[in-house]
Amino acid sequence: SSRLSDRVACITGASSGIGRAIALAYAAEGAVVVCSDLQPEAHADTNNEFPVATHDLIVQQGGKAKFVKADVRYEEQVEALVAKTVEEFGRLDIMVNNAGIGTEVDHQMKAGDFRLHQTRTQDFDLVMNVNTRGVYLGCKYALAQFLKQEPLPPNGRGERTGGWIINLASIGGHVALAGAPCYTTSKHAVVGLTKEIAVSYAKDKIHCNSLCPGFTETSMIAPMTKAKNDPTAIAATEAIRAAHPWGSLGQPEDLAKAAVFLASDDASWVTGHSLVVDGGYLAR
Ligand code: NAD
Numbered sequence: 531s532s533r534l535s536d537r538v539a540c541i542t543g544a545s546s547g548i549g550r551a552i553a554l555a556y557a558a559e560g561a562v563v564v565c566s567d568l569q570p571e572a573h574a575d576t577n578n579e580f581p582v583a584t585h586d587l588i589v590q591q592g593g594k595a596k597f598v599k600a601d602v603r604y605e606e607q608v609e610a611l612v613a614k615t616v617e618e619f620g621r622l623d624i625m626v627n628n629a630g631i632g633t634e635v636d637h638q639m640k641a642g643d644f645r646l647h648q649t650r651t652q653d654f655d656l657v658m659n660v661n662t663r664g665v666y667l668g669c670k671y672a673l674a675q676f677l678k679q680e681p682l683p684p685n686g687r688g689e690r691t692g693g694w695i696i697n698l699a700s701i702g703g704h705v706a707l708a709g710a711p712c713y714t715t716s717k718h719a720v721v722g723l724t725k726e727i728a729v730s731y732a733k734d735k736i737h738c739n740s741l742c743p744g745f746t747e748t749s750m751i752a753p754m755t756k757a758k759n760d761p762t763a764i765a766a767t768e769a770i771r772a773a774h775p776w777g778s779l780g781q782p783e784d785l786a787k788a789a790v791f792l793a794s795d796d797a798s799w800v801t802g803h804s805l806v807v808d809g810g811y812l813a814r
Contacts, residue, residue, distance in 0.1 A: 625695045739797070
């Protein structure tokens, strides 16, 4: 279908996992997609899981896409990302702040019981810089652009939409992910930031929602799910699977379907919401 036809979307962290799936799903719905990441191909530690870069795959499939390199920790790079999107495609309609890291997964695998007093302050800073400050910067420059440009034509509610922001939070934005104190902090902040933006920019008809995945099979949790012959890791993966009533982990495409909804006119009265896609994790 073409629920996003001709809309210009920008997705951070689009080389891997959930960001890649969102980019592909948006393109399949007719969006023009700027794929941003540290590198076009998924990084080395994923064992070259995705040999074809996201934007190349979209173009091969007949869509319109471009790669723009940006590290969301650096303000000038995020500002340039939005500027290059507008330079290339004339506007920006959908900003997906997806780039994120979960360094504590590695610690959990090594230490089992990993708690805040064992964290390194530099790890707290790193996780906050990418997961929270990076989202703040993506919102800041997207909002400035949304306010500058002509709103989109009237939707089903007869309103001209000012733009969409989708921020990747987590079930860890709602409850503690024990063993990941820094990550939990960073994602709770994203849920709060999203609500404030939704309230403050509602008069501009700008939507801002967060998307909260349960554990999803991507490179982020590969230290768990891909672990072989490591009893701690295997036990951790089993416990995580069991914590999802659905009995399986999420797939990137499960999140991409929800992200399409949140950027479409189907969500014309949805803002400030935190859409949980988690196989029932938070319901228990
Ligand atoms: P992933 O590691 O597969 O993909 C993340 C992408 O972000 C990578 O391509 C990486 O290069 C990029 N990235 C990392 N730091 C960056 C930076 N500073 N600047 C720009 N890009 C950067 O992980 P994923 O699981 O697809 O994660 C996507 C989002 O979903 C993250 O925000 C993550 O916290 C969130 N999330 C994931 C899960 C899960 O279980 N996988 C659960 C809840 C939330």
